[in-house]
Amino acid sequence: MCGLREPADTVIPMSYAFQAEGLVKRFGKTTALAGVDLAARPGTISGVLGPNGAGKTTAIRVLATLLCPDEGRAEVGGLDVVRHAPQVRRLIGLTGQYASVDEDLTGTENLILLGRLLDLRKSEAQSRAAALLSRFGLSEAADQRAGSYSGGMRRRLDLAASLIGEPRVLFLDEPTTGLDPGRREELWRMIRSIAADGATVLLTTQYLEEADALADEICVIDQGRLIAHGTPAELKQIVGGQTIAIRPKNPGELARVAEIAAKTADREPEAPVGGVLTVGVDRREAFTDTVHALAEAGIEVAELSLRLPSLDEVFHTLTGKQAA
C-alpha cells in the first residue's frame, strides 16, 4: 500500500481506494507529516503503525478531509480530498481515537442521527441502525444511553456509527486503544468482516500485534516519515532471518537434534531453553531439510516451527528505538 509500489509485471494500472502522495503537514514548528505516501487497493486492510506522535492520526485526518495538507495531495475514490471534500465525505467512514459517539443519546439514536445527516430516509436510517446494532451485538443495549456502555460496547457502537452510510473507505484511528485483549480480538473480527464485505480499511495502531493480525499491508511511520512498508511477512523479513524451533519428544535427544540442525541450517544452534532448541536460518528450504533430516534420524518431535521475528523486533530494528 505504501510507496505506491506496483509489481513489475502489472500491465493494467492499479486502481486505488485511496492514495496520498508526499503529504506534509506542519503545526507551528512541529512537522507532523514530512512527506508521506499511502495507498491501498479496494477491499484491503492497511495498517499504519507507529509510536505516539509519529503522525498516524494526522495522516488519517488528512485523508478523512478533516485537515488540509500543507503539501502533497490525497485522493479517496479518485476524488481530491481538498477540492472535492463534500463528495469524499460521502465515501468515507471515520472512527476516531476517542469514541466519538454522543453519550447522552442511545445507541439507536446515535446511529439514526448520523444516518439522517447522511440524507437517509427516516425508515432507511432506522432499519440500517437496527441491522448494525444487531451485527455488533448491541441490540439489547440499543435503547440505553451510550454513556452507560462499557468501553468495548462503545467502540463497537463507534464502529457501527462509521458504517451507517455504507462507506467504501473506512478510517479507523487506533480503534482498539485501551481495550482489554478479549475485547480487542472481538473488534478485530468485526474489522475483518467489514473488509470482507468489500470496504477498504485504513487503521492506525500502536500495537504491532494488531497490525500483524489485521493488515494486508503495513506502513511503519516515525516522526512523520515512512520508514518501511510491505506485508507483515515482508516486514519481518527485512529484519533478518527466520528461526526454526524444535522440541524433541525426548529431551535426551536434544544433543542429536542440535547436530542435525547445525548441518541443515549451516550455523550453530542456540543453547536449548526449556527443552526447545532454536536455530537461525537464511534459506527458506532449511526448514524442509530439517524436517526430513529429523525424520530420517528417527527423532520424534513434540513441536517444530518456523518462526518470524515479532513486529516488535521489526520496529526496534527500523527505528533504533523500543516500540511504545
Place this chain on the structure above:
Amino acid sequence: MTTRRSFALVRHSLLLAGRGLRKTRRNPGILFDALFLPIVFLLMFVYLFGGAVAGSTQVYLQYIFPGILVMSTIMAGLLATGVSLNVDVKKGVFDRFRSLPIGRSAPLIGSVVGDLVRYAVALISLFLLGYLLGFRVQTGLVAALAACALAVTLGFCMSWINALIGVLIKETSIVQSVGFLGIFPLAFGTNMVAPTETLPGWLRAWVNVNPVTHAIEATRGLLLGGPVSGSASTTLLWSTGFLVVFAPLAVMAYRRRA
C-alpha cells in the same frame, strides 16, 4: 443547486438542534441556571435595592423587570452555547460531524438553535415570578410577546460570540467563565438597575453605546408603554451585526480547528 444546498443545511441544522434538545431533556440539570438565575436576580434587585433606588419595591419591580428579562435571555445564550460546543469538540463528536457531507455551519447552527429552549425556560420562569410579585404588563399580549422576541433575538445573536469562544478555547471551564464575565459589563453596564442620569460620565458613555441598554429601553416600552421604535431598531441592528460578524467567525474557527 444552491437552494437544494440551503434546504439541506436547514434540515441538517434542525436535526442537530433536535439532538441538542434531546440531550437537554436527558440532562434537565443544565437548564438549572436558565431557570433560577432570573429568579435570583429579580428577587435580589427588587428587595435589596428597590427601597433605596425607587423608594418602593413595587415601583422598582416595574422598572427593573424589563432589564432582568433582557439580561436573562443574554445569560441563557452566553452561559450555555459555547460550553456545549466545546464539549462536543473535545469528545470527538464534532470530528464525526465534520467527516459527514453536511454544511460546515450545521453543527454550530444546530447547537445555537437547540439552546433556544433555554431562553423559553428563562422567560417563563421570570414571568411567573414577576406576576407573583406583582409585576403587570401595561400594554398587551402582542407587545409582551414582541418584547420577549426582541430579547431572545439579541440573546441568540450574541450567543454566537460564545460559540466562537467555545470553538477557540480548549478548556471548557474557561469558556464558561468568559461567558459569565462577559455578562457583567453587558448586562450591568446599562440603565437596567438605575437611570442613566445617575451614572458617572464614562459609564454613561458605555451605557449609551451598549446594545443591551437599547434592548432594555425597547423592552420597557413594549411592556410598560412608551417609545419603542428607535431603541428596537437599534437593538435589531446590533443583533444583525453580532450575527453577521460572529457567526461566520465561529464557523471559520470551527472549520480550522484541527
